[in-house]
Amino acid sequence: MPKDFPRARRVADAIQQHLAELIRREVKDPRVGVVTITAVEVSNDLSHAKVYLSSWEGAERVREAIAGLERAKGFLRQHLAKRLTTYKVPQLHFFHDTSIERGVALTQLIDRVAAERASDVVRTDEIAERDDGATQRRD
Structure with a gap:
């Protein structure tokens, strides 16, 4: 030892x-x-x-x-x-x-934030596509 x-x-x-x-x-x-x-x-x-x-x-x-x-x-x-x-x-x-319970809670929080960000990106892309389509029709 x-x-x-x-x-x-x-x-x-x-x-x-x-x-x-x-x-x-x-x-x-x-x-x-x-x-x-x-x-x-x-x-x-x-x-x-x-x-x-x-x-x-x-x-x-x-x-x-x-x-x-x-x-x-x-x-x-x-x-x-x-x-x-x-x-x-x-x-x-x-x-x-309580470190295990805190770790699980933290992981769930991170997963929730990641899911919210992913859905925000999808919504932003949809809005951008609609805006591009509207701009092209005016021209």
Whole structure:
């Protein structure tokens, strides 16, 4: 592993991998369901980890999953302690990652603007054709 790769980043990657497996295989809370861990950020002193979640089922589903994971925090930290090679296991903090929803909304906005521009070009061409026809008839 290169030396310029920060330890916090390595720990964050390990936490993301292990948490994903724990959530999929060990957490029995039905509120958790199918969620995706999109990112984990660990503080430099390794005392706190922000875990960002998303779900294709929407924001309400993520809120339910976060409630279930908050309840399972102790269980998750206990199992992470067995899998991580660190002196301490970070406190886990769960957050809804809205970047996917924002990205979809932005894409839809761009598509709508592109469609409006395309229809404006068609209308402009039609007006230009009518104007050319009217000018030619007068001559």
